[in-house]
Structure formats: structure tokens, C-alpha cells
Amino acid sequence: xxxxxxxxxxxxxxxxxxxxxxxxxxxxxxxxxxxxxxxxxxxxxxxxxxxxxxxxxxxxxxxxxxxxxxxxxxxxxxxxxxxxxxxxxxxxxxxxxxxxxxxxxxxxxxxxxxxxxxxxxxxxxxxxxxxxxxxxxxxxxxxxxxxxxxxxxxxxxxxxxxxxxxxxxxxxxxxxxxxxxxxxxxxxxxxxxxxxxxxxxxxxxxxxxxxxxxxxxxxxxxxxxxxxxxxxxxxxxxxxxxxxxxxxxxxxxxxxxxxxxxxxxxxxxxxxxxxxxxxxxxxxxxxxxxxxxxxxxxxxxxxxxxxxxxxxxxxxxxxxxxxxxxxxxxxxxxxxxxxxxxxxxxxxxxxxxxxxxxxxxxxxxxxxxxxxxxxxxxxxxxxxxxxxxxxxxxxxxxxxxxxxxxxxxxxxxxxxxxxxxxxxxxxxxxxxxxxxxxxxxxxxxxxxxxxxxxxxxxxxxxxxxxxxxxxxxxxxxxxxxxxxxxxxxxxxxxxxxxxxxxxxxxxxxxxxxxxxxxxxxxxxxxx
Amino acid sequence: xxxxxxxxxxxxxxxxxxxxxxxxxxxxxxxxxxxxxxxxxxxxxxxxxxxxxxxxxxxxxxxxxxxxxxxxxxxxxxxxxxxxxxxxxxxxxxxxxxxxxxxxxxxxxxxxxxxxxxxxxxxxxxxxxxxx
Numbered sequence: 001x002x003x004x005x006x007x008x009x010x011x012x013x014x015x016x017x018x019x020x021x022x023x024x025x026x027x028x029x030x031x032x033x034x035x036x037x038x039x040x041x042x043x044x045x046x047x048x049x050x051x052x053x054x055x056x057x058x059x060x061x062x063x064x065x066x067x068x069x070x071x072x073x074x075x076x077x078x079x080x081x082x083x084x085x086x087x088x089x090x091x092x093x094x095x096x097x098x099x100x101x102x103x104x105x106x107x108x109x110x111x112x113x114x115x116x117x118x119x120x121x122x123x124x125x126x127x128x129x130x131x132x133x134x135x136x137x138x139x140x141x142x143x144x145x146x147x148x149x150x151x152x153x154x155x156x157x158x159x160x161x162x163x164x165x166x167x168x169x170x171x172x173x174x175x176x177x178x179x180x181x182x183x184x185x186x187x188x189x190x191x192x193x194x195x196x197x198x199x200x201x202x203x204x205x206x207x208x209x210x211x212x213x214x215x216x217x218x219x220x221x222x223x224x225x226x227x228x229x230x231x232x233x234x235x236x237x238x239x240x241x242x243x244x245x246x247x248x249x250x251x252x253x254x255x256x257x258x259x260x261x262x263x264x265x266x267x268x269x270x271x272x273x274x275x276x277x278x279x280x281x282x283x284x285x286x287x288x289x290x291x292x293x294x295x296x297x298x299x300x301x302x303x304x305x306x307x308x309x310x311x312x313x314x315x316x317x318x319x320x321x322x323x324x325x326x327x328x329x330x331x332x333x334x335x336x337x338x339x340x341x342x343x344x345x346x347x348x349x350x351x352x353x354x355x356x357x358x359x360x361x362x363x364x365x366x367x368x369x370x371x372x373x374x375x376x377x378x379x380x381x382x383x384x385x386x387x388x389x390x391x392x393x394x395x396x397x398x399x400x401x402x403x404x405x406x407x408x409x410x411x412x413x414x415x416x417x418x419x420x421x422x423x424x425x426x427x428x429x430x431x432x433x434x435x436x437x438x439x440x441x442x443x444x445x446x447x448x449x450x451x452x453x454x455x456x457x458x459x460x461x462x463x464x465x466x467x468x469x470x471x472x473x474x475x476x477x478x479x480x481x482x483x484x485x486x487x488x489x490x491x492x493x494x495x496x497x498x499x500x501x502x503x504x505x506x507x508x509x510x511x512x513x514x515x516x517x518x519x520x521x522x523x524x525x526x527x
Numbered sequence: 528x529x530x531x532x533x534x535x536x537x538x539x540x541x542x543x544x545x546x547x548x549x550x551x552x553x554x555x556x557x558x559x560x561x562x563x564x565x566x567x568x569x570x571x572x573x574x575x576x577x578x579x580x581x582x583x584x585x586x587x588x589x590x591x592x593x594x595x596x597x598x599x600x601x602x603x604x605x606x607x608x609x610x611x612x613x614x615x616x617x618x619x620x621x622x623x624x625x626x627x628x629x630x631x632x633x634x635x636x637x638x639x640x641x642x643x644x645x646x647x648x649x650x651x652x653x654x655x656x657x658x659x
Contacts, residue, residue: 067616100586
């Protein structure tokens with residue numbers, strides 16, 4: 001093996017030996033054993049297409065990695081590994097095939113503007129300044145001169161109407177090359193056609209290769225559209241057309257992206273409100289859990305919105321996904337995006353769709369809430385009259401109770417007086433007492449009459465006590481029923497019921513307090 | 528507390544991407560080289576502390592070439608030198624370009640400056656940590 005310090009071949013040119021490196025004649029013996037060769041070749045056959053690089057570049061990488069693998073296998077075999085083991089280890093050392101392919105793609109991507117890193121450091125105060133900086137060399141903003149604005153066509157956008165400027169003649173896409181196609185466009189154009197050959201070459205677009213599309217001759221605009229779509233490279237983009245008022249430019253997506261890069265701010269308050277998950281926080285006094293929106297919760301929502309947007313807009317272009325074309329941050333309720341016009345437009349489309357979705361969700365929620373509220377009101381409406389009825393019933397029962405109690409007391413007092421009079425007459429002598437109290441009609445009654453009164457009033461008092469007990473029972477039932485009803489109404493959020501329940505609870509607490517004070521006073525007065 | 532120092536795991540030197548670029552350019556600047564030889568040279572010079580895996584090296588070389596820091600040339604290598612008819616494999620050689628030499632100077636200067644700044648935080652007897 002050639003050592004690290006072995007001088008390179010003196011000519012430093014591609015060797016010209018027979019059967020050059022790219023065209024091994026069939027049947028020629030290979031320089032390493034077939035098994036190793038097969039395994040290495042198999043791996044390379046899988047790896048190289050994954051790079052997605054233009055063919056000449058991909059072939060060079062293939063040759064370089066083949067050289068590496070074979071040199072490594074030789075070294076590993078010297079350490080005692082068998083050949084298959086050595087091949088396996090050498091391939092393993094290259095890491096994940098997809099990762100390696102991506103590393104190459106990233107390393108060989110066309111150069112991009114790297115302004116956004118600096119730009120995002122001081123977003124808040126300097127958006128305007130940086131916007132101006134990034135707009136240098138960019139076409140004038142559309143708002144300023146709408147009638148002269150350049151129509152930008154990138155290979156993502158394919159409606160034929162956009163290519164109407166190229167009208168005139170037809171093109172046979174089987175034999176035409178991009179060169180001949182552009183010549184045809186130039187012939188019919190009323191403005192100069194500027195083709196940035198170096199940009200096209202940079203992404204491996206071949207100008208002299210027949211397009212080879214199996215189609216009858218088509219009008220030039222359609223041919224241009226098809227050719228642009230056909231030559232697009234999924235990793236490096238494709239041809240872009242700037243249909244300006246003075247000239248028509250043909251360049252690449254990447255170059256156009258770089259030219260149209262600018263920072264914009266977009267209010268996303270509604271989205272943040274929707275995606276935000278408020279934090280649970282204990283509030284004291286009184287002890288309860290409240291949902292609180294904080295800067296962190298807003299930022300978390302912003303991050304989620306951002307990742308949705310990135311996933312839906314050519315994510316490989318974003319710095320978060322290893323790209324270097326677009327970057328965004330959420331600051332407060334705004335999304336600050338540094339990206340080319342193409343990505344701004346895509347972001348705007350995604351945000352609009354998300355906003356529509358959120359608005360629909362909110363409308364559905366509001367409708368459901370309104371329906372629930374209406375149901376509650378209906379239930380409250382059906383319960384409130386019952387509560388009013390109960391209030392009247394309780395009031396009437398209380399009046400009845402009060403009246404019955406008074407009547408019972410009168411009867412008890414009358415019975416007591418009759419009994420006391422009978423006793424007095426018996427103890428002090430009837431004659432004597434009647435003479436001494438001639439004006440007291442009660443003392444003028446006979447003992448029999450008094451006993452009859454006693455019997456009647458005692459019976460009356462007993463009957464009234466029974467009536468009172470019955471009233472109390474009905475009152476208890478009514479009050480229990482009212483309490484349940486009140487609870488139901490409180491649960492439904494009926495404010496008067498809530499106030500009533502509160503007042504009742506307060507009365508109950510006051511009563512307990514009074515009872516306690518009374519009890520203390522009684523105890524302190526006791527001997 | 529010397530014992531505490533002994534218990535701490537010894538931090539392994541880590542090759543950052545800026546340093547990888549510096550080492551690769553320095554290796555190529557010394558003499559023209561090719562991918563596998565560059566890996567071996569770096570591993571050998573660092574006594575195995577720095578290993579630049581192929582997954583990092585080759586994309587880095589491609590980037591250096593694209594940035595015109597290095598120039599390249601192809602050589603055909605034959606495993607069986609006695610057989611003139613045998614087909615060889617292609618080897619890509621890298622030579623430092625003037626732009627690459629300037630880049631190397633910049634990286635080396637940045638590295639020296641970084642080291643000198645870090646050095647100002649270290650005592651001469653290297654016993655930081657043991658004194659606290």
C-alpha cells in the first residue's frame with residue numbers, strides 16, 4: 001500500500017493507461033479477490049445512488065471510497081482478520097449508509113447565503129435593518145412597483161400560464177436539449193434572455209444532453225415547463241425562471257432563493273393561544289388550582305407550531321434539519337422567519353391553513369359550549385319554579401307552625417291555670433277564696449267546672465302538639481328537598497342559588513357561633 | 528483532595544469539526560496525500576487519540592475541494608503491479624491550494640489564540656481542583 005508520505009504521481013493527472021479507470025473491460029482479472037470485490041461493489045452500488053449527486057461527482061466519490069475500502073481491507077487482513085471479516089469491518093467503519101450519503105450531499109450543496117445566523121441574534125430591534133441588508137441584490141419588492149414586478153417561476157411551481165412569455169413555435173422534446181430549447185425561447189422573446197450557465201452547471205444540469213421525453217412536438221411554453229420539471233434534482237433543486245420587465249433570467253432555485261432571502265415577521269397569536277397548554281398553579285388564599293399562561297407555555301406552543309411549519313415546508317432547507325436556507329424563531333406572539341420568498345410563501349400557506357383549522361375548531365367549541373349552556377339554562381328554568389314553590393310552602397308551614405305553637409302554649413297555660421285554681425280552692429277552702437276574690441270570675445267557678453276546663457285544655461294541648469309535630473315533619477321534608485334543589489342549581493351555576501346557599505351557610509355558621517358563646521357563658525355562670 | 532481527582536474520569540480529547548479541518552489541511556500541507564493515508568497520518572501523529580472516521584473525512588475533503596482549498600488529481604493504483612493488463616483502482620490525491628494555505632494559517636492562528644486564552648485560566652503547576 002502507498003504510505004501516507006509517498007509522493008503523489010509526478011504528473012498529477014488522470015492516468016492514461018489502457019482501459020481507463022471508469023471502463024473496466026469485461027473478463028479482465030480484478031486486482032482484488034472476487035469475493036471482496038463483489039462485497040465492496042455491492043455496497044458501493046447501494047451507496048452511490050443514495051447521494052443523489054450528479055453522475056460525474058457520484059462516480060468520483062465511488063472511486064475514492066472504493067480505494068479507501070480496499071486499502072482498509074488490506075490493512076485489516078494484515079492484523080489477522082479473514083477477508084470477509086475485514087470487508088465487513090471496513091464497511092461498518094463507514095457508518096450508516098444514509099448518513100454518509102447525507103454528509104456528502106450537505107458538503108457539496110451549492111453555496112448559500114449565511115446571513116441568517118447573524119440576523120437572528122438580535123431579532124427584536126434590528127429586523128428592519130437586517131431586512132434591508134438581506135434584500136441587497138434582491139428584486140424590488142412587489143408592493144413598490146406592482147405593474148413591473150418580476151414573475152418568479154421555480155421548478156416547484158408548474159402552471160403552464162406562467163410560461164406564456166415564451167410563446168411561439170413548438171419543440172420536439174425527444175431531441176431537444178436545454179441549449180436548443182433556450183435558443184427557441186430567445187428567438188420569440190421581446191426582451192433579452194439571460195442564462196446563468198454557471199448556476200445550472202453547479203447543480204449538474206446538462207445543457208447538451210437530449211431531453212429524451214417521449215412526446216410529440218409541444219408549444220414552447222409547455223416544452224419549457226416540462227423540461228424544467230424533467231431536469232429537477234430532488235436534492236439540489238432545479239431551473240428557476242425570473243420573468244422580469246426588462247429581461248428574462250434563467251437560473252436555479254438555489255440562486256434565486258439566495259437572492260430573495262429576507263426576514264419577515266408574522267403574528268401567530270391565535271395559533272399560540274390554541275396550542276398553548278396553561279400551567280397548573282396553586283393560588284392561596286383561598287387554596288385552589290388555576291391555569292396560568294406564562295412565557296414558557298407560550299414558547300412551548302411556539303416551538304410546536306414551528307416544527308409543524310418546518311415539517312410541511314421542504315424541511316431539508318431549514319437550519320433545524322441541517323439545511324442552511326431558512327431559519328425561524330418565535331418571539332412573543334410573532335414568528336420571525338428568515339427565508340427566501342418561496343419558503344415565505346409556503347410558510348404563509350401553512351399558517352393560513354392552521355389558522356383556518358384553529359378558527360373552525362374554536363367555532364365548533366363555541367357552538368358546543370353554547371349548546372351546553374342552553375341545556376343548563378333550560379334545566380335551571382325548570383328547577384327555579386320548584387324552588388320558588390318550595391320557598392312558599394316552607395314559609396306557609398313555618399306560619400302554621402308558629403300559629404299552632406301559640407295555640408298549644410295558650411292551651412297549656414289554660415290547663416295549668418285550671419289545675420292551679422283547683423289546687424288553691426282545695427287547700428285554702430272554696431268559700432274563703434271566693435269571698436276574698438269576688439271579682440275573679442275564675443274563682444267563682446265550681447270545682448267540677450274547673451276540672452272540665454282542665455280536661456278540655458289538656459286534650460287540646462295534646463292535639464295541638466300532635467299537629468305541631470306533623471307540621472314540623474312536613475317542614476323538614478320541604479327543607480331537605482329545597483336543599484337538594486339548591487345544590488342542583490348551584491352545580492348548574494345558577495347565581496341566585498349560589499348566593500342563597502352562601503347566605504344559608506353563613507347563617508348556619510353564625511348560629512353555631514352563638515350556640516358556642518351561649519354554652520361558654522352558661523358554664524362560667526355555673527357554681 | 529488528590530483522591531477526588533483520581534476518581535474523576537479522564538476526559539478524552541474530542542476532535543471538533545473546526546479542528547478536523549485544521550488537521551486535514553495541515554496534513555495535506557505537509558505533503559500531498561489521499562483519504563486513507565490522511566486518516567492514518569492523523570491517528571499515528573496523535574498516537575491514536577484522534578480518529579477521523581471516513582464518514583467525516585470524505586465529506587470534509589469534498590467540501591475543501593469545493594471551496595478550492597485543495598486541488599485534486601487521480602492516480603491509477605494496481606494491486607498486482609506485475610500484471611500490466613490488470614485493471615487498477617483510482618486514487619484521489621489532495622494537494623494544498625494557495626487559498627487552503629491561507630485558510631490553514633487562519634485556523635492555526637485561531638487555535639493558538641484559543642489556547643492562549645484558555646491558558647490564562649490555568650495555574651502553572653496544573654493543580655487546579657486539587658487546591659480547592
